Amino acid sequence: MKGRLKRHGIITAGALALFLAGCQAGEKTEDRGAAGDTDNATTEQSRQEDSSAENGGMDHMMHGGTGEVPEGLKEAGSPAYPVGTKVMMHADHMPGMDGVEATVSGAYETTVYSVSYTPTDGSEPVKDHKWVIHEELENPGDAPLKPGATAVLKADHMPGMEGAEATIDSAQQTTVYMVDFVPEDSDQEVKNHKWVTEDELSAE
CATH class of the missing domain: 1.20.5 (Single alpha-helices involved in coiled-coils or other helix-helix interfaces)
Known part of the structure; x- marks a missing residue:
């Protein structure tokens, strides 16, 4: 036992x-x-x-907007792509943007700039940001500003952008467009994206 x-x-x-x-x-x-x-x-x-x-910080770009435009910005008289026109985009400002269909929601005559700046929120410096228009600069004087000139940004396309000092990389006088589109990598529509230049668009 x-x-x-x-x-x-x-x-x-x-x-x-x-x-x-x-x-x-x-x-x-x-x-x-x-x-x-x-x-x-x-x-x-x-x-x-x-x-x-x-990608110059473009992943942090604010995808849409209210559709409000800066004071003094003039609508284009006879734009190549009037409001409501369906177009194809050939720009890579944001992920999922290049090669997708867009609808024009605004067309304006102005000077557009690509700019480089250091965001005010401590983020990494942004190089060759496209696009900022003349009316989105603080007291810029007469357009166009020359490459190498500096200006303070009033635009808020990206976090830390507004109030930052920017250096002008390039300038061109052209028609700029606000557009609505659905990114290739998303199913959510982007409304009033600012800005796309005329040579970044084509007819469907």
């Missing part, structure tokens, strides 16, 4: 030891999984930040 009880005790103790070992292994596996998830998230965040820097 004592022998059977002793053997039973040994078997029970052995089973308990196996159970505890299994729990510890499971906990270690879960810990490794959690650590892996954290590593993957960190890697993905780094990849997105690197991509944003390479």
